[in-house]
Each structure stands twice: as structure tokens, then as C-alpha cells.
Amino acid sequence: MRRKKLERERVWRKRLKAFRGLRGSRIILLAISAVFLFLVSHCGGGTPPPPVVPKAKTPVAEKKKAEPVQVAEKKEVAKKEEPEFSYNPAGKADPFKPFIQLAPEKLPKSAFLTPLQKYDISQLKLVAIIMLPEGNVALVEDQQGRGYFLKRGTAIGRRDGKVKSILKDRVIIEEAFSDVFGQAKMNEISLFLHRPEEGGES
Missing domain, CATH: 2.30.30.830 (SH3 type barrels.)
Known part of the structure; x- marks a missing residue:
């Protein structure tokens, strides 16, 4: 009777060990599957971020750049319209010379002076x-x-x-x-x- 009892205890112990081993393997499989799902959802499974759209240039900056060109064009037109003035002094009296000009001292032609x-x-x-x-x-x-x-x-x-x-x-x-x-x-x-x-x- 005692032997039978000991054998039964051994059988139950083996079953418990087997059950515990199966239970631990299931827990490990569940943990691995949860980690895999987490990685898939965050790395490749999520929606891609919206593309970055470059900001369009404001029209104010374009106007500021265009204004100097217009001013330069106006200046060029004004320069072309200015008439050229030229003074020809030929046959005219020098305005800087005095009206009454003293004659320079004119020496006599002869070498001997009286x-x-x-x-x-x-x-x-x-x-x-x-x-x-x-x-x-x-x-x-x-x-x-x-x-x-x-x-x-x-x-x-x-x-x-x-x-x-x-x-x-x-x-x-x-x-x-x-x-x-x-x-x-x-x-x-x-x-x-x-x-x-x-x-x-x-």
C-alpha cells in the first residue's frame, strides 16, 4: 500500500511539472507575440506623417525686390530725355576778361633807348x-x-x-x-x- 501511494505521488509530481512547463511556455509565447505586435504597429503599421510643404513666398517680398528695378528704369529714361548742352566759345568774348584791358608795357623796337x-x-x-x-x-x-x-x-x-x-x-x-x-x-x-x-x- 505504501508503494502504491509513493508511485501516485511521483506521477502527480511529474504531471505538475509538465503542466508548469506548458504554462510557462504559453506565457513566453504571449509575451513575444505582444512585443511583435507593438513593434509592427509603431514601425510600419502606423499612418505615415504628412509631407512637409515649403512655405510660399509672400507677395510683399516680391514687390520689394521689383521696386528698385522700376526706379532704375525711371532714372535711365530721365537721363535719356535730358538734352545735351554744349558751349562753343568761338567768336565770343571771354566773360572772365575785364572790358578795359591795360596794354602791356611795349618796349621800343630799337636797341638804343633815349x-x-x-x-x-x-x-x-x-x-x-x-x-x-x-x-x-x-x-x-x-x-x-x-x-x-x-x-x-x-x-x-x-x-x-x-x-x-x-x-x-x-x-x-x-x-x-x-x-x-x-x-x-x-x-x-x-x-x-x-x-x-x-x-x-x-
Whole structure:
């Protein structure tokens, strides 16, 4: 009786072990299947994310870029419309030159200068006029009081002046000068025997 009882206990123990082994394998299979389903649902089974659409450029930026081009085109049109101005100075007087141009000091052509040609006419003083049938003669003095006789054609002054005529009260001298156009002109200078500011009869 005791042996039978021991054998029964052994049989039950074997069955329990087998049942426990089957139960553990089922639990493992269920866990593996759950993990597999989780991976499939999150990796490939879900819906794909929506595609990223690039933002369209705002029309304000395009307008800002287009505006400088329009301004440049307007400037080019304005430059083309401006008339070209050109000044031709040929035959016209120089506006920067004075109307009255002093003649440069013109030296006599001859190499030998007389004492009268070394003085400016304003430095000479008419002191006497002698009336003669063959021609009048005048007497002038320099600043040092030295006297010189003049007759018609006598060279006098630093600008190649010449005595044109000797009258009873004055001596008329001609000097050459250049006008604003560069043309040669003759200037008359009179030396009076009695200067107007000093009074006396002329």
C-alpha cells in the first residue's frame, strides 16, 4: 500500500511539472507575440506623417525686390530725355576778361633807348612850348628837373609812344595798346602846358 501511494505521488509530481512547463511556455509565447505586435504597429503599421510643404513666398517680398528695378528704369529714361548742352566759345568774348584791358608795357623796337623812352608819360611835365615857323617845339621835365625838347615824331614813353602834334597849350602823344580782342589800337595822351586842376588859360 505504501508503494502504491509513493508511485501516485511521483506521477502527480511529474504531471505538475509538465503542466508548469506548458504554462510557462504559453506565457513566453504571449509575451513575444505582444512585443511583435507593438513593434509592427509603431514601425510600419502606423499612418505615415504628412509631407512637409515649403512655405510660399509672400507677395510683399516680391514687390520689394521689383521696386528698385522700376526706379532704375525711371532714372535711365530721365537721363535719356535730358538734352545735351554744349558751349562753343568761338567768336565770343571771354566773360572772365575785364572790358578795359591795360596794354602791356611795349618796349621800343630799337636797341638804343633815349632818356625819354625810359620814363612813363605820367612822370613828365610840360613846362614850355615854342612856336616856330618850321614847327613847334615843346620842353618837358622829368622828376629830377632835367629838361628835354620835343618835336613832332619824337619817341617818348615806355610803350613806344610818339609825339603826334604840338599845339599852343598841349602836346598830343600816341601810344599803341591791345583791346580785349587782342587787336592793336592807338591811344592819345595829352600833356597840358597848364593843367586843368592848376587853373590858368589853355
